[in-house]
Amino acid sequence: MNNKPRQARAVMVLGTTSGAGKSWLATALCRWYARQGLKVAPFKAQNMSNNARVVAGPPPASALAAPGSSVEYGRMGEIGSAQYFQALAARRVPEVRMNPVLLKPEADTRSQVVLLGEVNEELGAMPWRGRSERIWPMARAALHELMAENDVVVIEGAGSPAEINLHASDYVNMRTALEARAACLLVSDIDRGGAFAHLYGTHQLLPAHERALIRGFVLNRFRGDAALLAPGPEQLQALTGVPTVAVLPMWRGHGLPEEDGVFDDSPSGTGLKIAIVAYPRLSNLDEFQPLRGMPGVRLIWTRTAADLEAADWIILPGSKAVAADLAWLREHKLDAVIARHAAAGKPLIGICGGLQMLGETLVDPHGIDGNAPGLGLLPLVTQFEKDKLLRPARLRFAAQLAAPWQALQSLQLEGYEIHHGRTVQHPDIAPATEALHEADGGVVGWQAGPVLGVYAHGLFEQPALLRALFGAEVRTLDSVFDGLADYIDHHFLPGTLAGLLTPP
Numbered sequence: 001m002n003n004k005p006r007q008a009r010a011v012m013v014l015g016t017t018s019g020a021g022k023s024w025l026a027t028a029l030c031r032w033y034a035r036q037g038l039k040v041a042p043f044k045a046q047n048m049s050n051n052a053r054v055v056a057g058p059p060p061a062s063a064l065a066a067p068g069s070s071v072e073y074g075r076m077g078e079i080g081s082a083q084y085f086q087a088l089a090a091r092r093v094p095e096v097r098m099n100p101v102l103l104k105p106e107a108d109t110r111s112q113v114v115l116l117g118e119v120n121e122e123l124g125a126m127p128w129r130g131r132s133e134r135i136w137p138m139a140r141a142a143l144h145e146l147m148a149e150n151d152v153v154v155i156e157g158a159g160s161p162a163e164i165n166l167h168a169s170d171y172v173n174m175r176t177a178l179e180a181r182a183a184c185l186l187v188s189d190i191d192r193g194g195a196f197a198h199l200y201g202t203h204q205l206l207p208a209h210e211r212a213l214i215r216g217f218v219l220n221r222f223r224g225d226a227a228l229l230a231p232g233p234e235q236l237q238a239l240t241g242v243p244t245v246a247v248l249p250m251w252r253g254h255g256l257p258e259e260d261g262v263f264d265d266s267p268s269g270t271g272l273k274i275a276i277v278a279y280p281r282l283s284n285l286d287e288f289q290p291l292r293g294m295p296g297v298r299l300i301w302t303r304t305a306a307d308l309e310a311a312d313w314i315i316l317p318g319s320k321a322v323a324a325d326l327a328w329l330r331e332h333k334l335d336a337v338i339a340r341h342a343a344a345g346k347p348l349i350g351i352c353g354g355l356q357m358l359g360e361t362l363v364d365p366h367g368i369d370g371n372a373p374g375l376g377l378l379p380l381v382t383q384f385e386k387d388k389l390l391r392p393a394r395l396r397f398a399a400q401l402a403a404p405w406q407a408l409q410s411l412q413l414e415g416y417e418i419h420h421g422r423t424v425q426h427p428d429i430a431p432a433t434e435a436l437h438e439a440d441g442g443v444v445g446w447q448a449g450p451v452l453g454v455y456a457h458g459l460f461e462q463p464a465l466l467r468a469l470f471g472a473e474v475r476t477l478d479s480v481f482d483g484l485a486d487y488i489d490h491h492f493l494p495g496t497l498a499g500l501l502t503p504p
C-alpha cells in the first residue's frame with residue numbers, strides 16, 4: 001500500500017494584462033484535468049472583484065495559517081465568483097482556501113479586504129505593500145494545504161506578473177508560482193493588438209529563475225486566418241525558448257460568466273428587452289449570465305435614460321455602495337425613468353442592493369454605506385449593520401403573488417445572501433406583500449404591484465425560475481464546463497495539457 005503523502009502538480013495561468021482570459025482558461029483547465037480522473041482544486045491567492053459567492057469557510061487545519069487571526073472556523077465565507085466557478089468545473093465543493101484573499105472595491109482608492117472568507121477591517125486600513133507581507137503567509141498556507149490534498153492545483157494569476165513597480169510585494173503571481181513550482185502558461189489577448197510584444201516584454205521583464213517556469217504562450221481571442229500568424233510564434237520561440245502552445249479563436253458564446261465588467265458592448269437576443277442598470281459599484285453581475293442566451297430575450301446593460309425608457313423589464317442589481325449608486329441614479333435622472341416604468345405596470349426587480357434602493361430610506365448608524373432616501377417604490381426601511389450576513393439560501397415564493405410576478409407562485413429555489421443591510425416594512429405605510437421566504441420563515445423579498453425586491457442572489461441561475469418567467473431552458477453549467485474543456489483539448493498542441501503535469 002502506498003502511503004506517500006499526496007503532493008499536487010501545479011498549473012498556473014498568467015496574463016500579459018488584466019482581461020487576457022486567465023479566468024476562462026483556468027476554468028477550462030479545471031474541468032479538463034478533472035475529466036482525466038484527477039482530484040483538482042483551483043487557487044487564486046488574491047482576487048479583486050465585487051462578484052462574490054457564499055461558500056464553506058476554512059477547515060480547522062487552516063487555523064495554523066493565521067496565528068492571532070479573528071477568522072471563525074466553520075462559518076460561511078465569500079470568495080470571488082471566478083474561483084467558485086472553477087471549483088464547480090473541477091467537480092469540487094467551493095471553499096474559502098481556493099481564494100484566501102478577496103478585495104472588494106468600495107471606491108477608486110479603497111477596497112474591503114476579505115481574508116479566508118471574512119471581512120478584516122484592520123487589513124483594509126493598511127497600505128498595500130505592508131498588507132501584502134501580512135497576508136502572504138496565510139495565502140501560502142492555504143496553497144500548501146490544497147496541494148497536499150489534491151493531484152492538481154490550477155492557479156490563476158492576477159493582472160500581469162511583470163508590473164516591475166509592484167514585483168517585490170506581488171504575492172499573487174510569481175511568488176505563488178515559485179512556491180508551487182508551477183508549470184506556467186502566459187496568455188495574451190491578441191484581439192487587442194500587440195500580443196507578441198506583450199508576451200516577449202512580459203517574459204523579459206521577469207527574473208531568469210521566474211522565466212524558467214513559463215512552459216507555453218497562449219494567444220487568446222484570435223480572429224482571422226491562423227496562417228497569417230507565421231513567422232511570429234517561431235520568432236518568439238527563438239527569442240525566448242518558449243513555444244506558443246495554443247491559438248484560441250474568439251468564442252463569445254462559451255457561456256461562462258464574465259468576472260469583470262459587463263458581458264460585452266452589444267445587446268444579445270431579440271424580443272423582450274431587459275435592461276440591467278450598470279451603476280458604478282454594481283456587484284454580482286455574473287448571476288445574469290443565463291439571460292444572455294435566453295430565447296426571446298434581448299439583454300442590455302445601461303447607464304442611459306433612453307435605454308431604460310425603451311425597456312420592457314428593468315433590473316436593479318447588487319451594489320457595493322448603495323447610497324453612492326443611488327446618488328448616481330439621481331444625478332443621471334434614472335430615478336424618474338424607473339418610477340415611470342413602475343407606474344406603467346412594467347416589471348421592475350431589485351436584487352440585494354437593488355432591493356434596498358427600492359425602499360423608502362437607508363439608515364446607516366455605523367458608517368457602513370451611507371444614509372440616503374430610497375426610490376420609494378417599496379414600503380421598506382433598510383438599516384446597515386456592522387456584521388455582514390453570509391449564507392446560502394433555500395427559498396420559497398409566496399403562494400399568492402400579483403401580476404406580473406404570479407408565475408413565481410410557490411416556486412422553490414436556491415440562492416445566496418451577502419449583505420450588511422437588514423430590511424423591514426415601514427411602520428407607517430401600507431405594507432407590501434411578503435413575496436419570498438427563507439427556509440427558516442424569514443422574509444427576504446417583497447412585492448408591490450410590478451415592483452419586486454429580493455435579497456437572494458442567484459435566482460436567475462435557477463432553471464425553474466427561467467422556465468416560469470420565460471418558458472425556456474438554458475445550458476447547464478456542467479455542459480458549459482465540458483464545452484470549455486473540449487475547446488482547449490481541440491486547440492492546444494497535442495500532449496501539452498498532460499505534459500504540464502510533468503517536470504520540464
